Amino acid sequence: MGNLLEIRNLKVNFNLDDQVITAVDGVDLDVREGEVLVLAGESGSGKTVTALSITRLLPRTAEIVSGSVMLRGKDLARLSEDSLAAIRGKEIAYIFQEPSSFLNPVYTIGNQLLEAITLHHGKDKEEALKEARELLALVKIREPERVLLDYPHQLSGGMNQRVFLAMALACRPKLLIADEPTTSLDVTVEAQILQLLMELKMRLGFSLLFITHNLSIARRIADRVSVMYKGEVVEEALTEDIFKAPKHSHTRELIRAYEKIGRL
Ligand SMILES: Nc1ncnc2c1ncn2[C@@H]1O[C@H](COP(=O)(O)OP(=O)(O)OP(=O)(O)O)[C@@H](O)[C@H]1O
Ligand SMILES: [Mg+2]
Incomplete structure (x- = not known):
């Protein structure tokens, strides 16, 4: 399979008042067409900063110092803000931890879904509403009519994540980036x-x-796994290989930690 996304030599700094922090330090990462790539690594290793750099969703203090981000041959790092805005949500969509903090508390789920649906398309209201129901069915929400009228606080964490996923998929992205989307959920809902x-x-x-x-x-889910450590990708391999024969000491440490608590 070819690569959908190719990140090369990505370096991201945070320019703070009294210091410069290098959060991502020369990352190379490929995401193949149709695959599940898991980006693993300890807290603070640069996973989120890497993910947000792909469509330049970084905080103001962050600076992409170098690197290219090729989406099917198009370098996103060189696109204008307007061109990139057209790609966000449409070709590349995100889901995050704590969906409720990204859903607007004062609008109904229906309103927010309609906004996501009409963002990149000139659909009329009737069509958009039909699409909203279909999207809720797609993410297996059983009572779409009721949920469309609900506010985010009326739904459970798992339901809100389903709604957020529905919004992310509204424009049928080629790449879905999911940053710890189940971390705040209990294991059954996860x-x-x-x-x-x-x-x-x-x-x-x-x-x-x-x-x-x-x-x-x-x-459970990965075709391949990339492991980050201190701003770099230190290992990348097929899932079965990485668990069978991890090469980097940090990967071995992560695996040992999980074996110890019996989760593998
Ligand atoms: N807004 C910020 N200002 C300054 N430094 C930051 C900021 N956000 C992240 N960093 C730094 O960048 C590095 C990478 O952070 P990042 O959030 O990408 O880690 P992560 O691998 O996603 O960790 P976690 O598993 O905890 O989510 C960390 O060292 C962090 O301290
Ligand atoms: Mg993170």
Whole structure:
């Protein structure tokens, strides 16, 4: 399979008042067409900063010092803000931890879904509403009519993540980036959301860049795993290979930590 996304030599600094922090230090990363790539690594290793750099969603203090981010041959790092805005949500979409903090508390789920649906398309209201119902069905929400009228606080964490996923998939992105999307959920709901993600990936054919420090999730869902450590990708391999014969000491440490608590 060819590469959908190719990141080369990505370096990102945070320019703070009294110091410069290098958060990402020469990352190379490929996401293949239709694959699940898990980006693993300890807290602070640069996973989120790498993910946000792809469409330049970084905080103001961050600076992309070097690197290219090629999406099917187009360098996103060289695109204007306007051109990139057209790609966000449409070709590359994100889901995050704590969906409720990204959903607007004063608008109904229906309103927010309609906004996501009409963002990149001139659909009329009737069409958009039909699409909203279909999207809720896609993420297996059983009572779409009721949920459309609900506010985010009326739904559970798992339901909000389903809604957020529906919004992310509204424009049928080629790449879905999921940054710790199940970390705030209990294990049962986590398993349901992971299952749903895998089903939707098969059905819609997007590539999934899934970020987690949880190696048991990596083992369950990944085709390949990349491990970050201190701003660099230190190891990248097929899932079965990385668990069978981890090469980098940090990968071995992560695996040992999980084996110890019996999660693998
Ligand atoms: N807004 C910020 N200002 C300054 N430094 C930051 C900021 N955000 C991140 N960093 C630094 O960049 C580095 C990488 O952070 P990042 O959030 O990408 O880590 P992560 O691998 O996603 O960790 P976690 O698993 O905890 O989410 C860290 O050392 C962090 O301290
Ligand atoms: Mg993170």
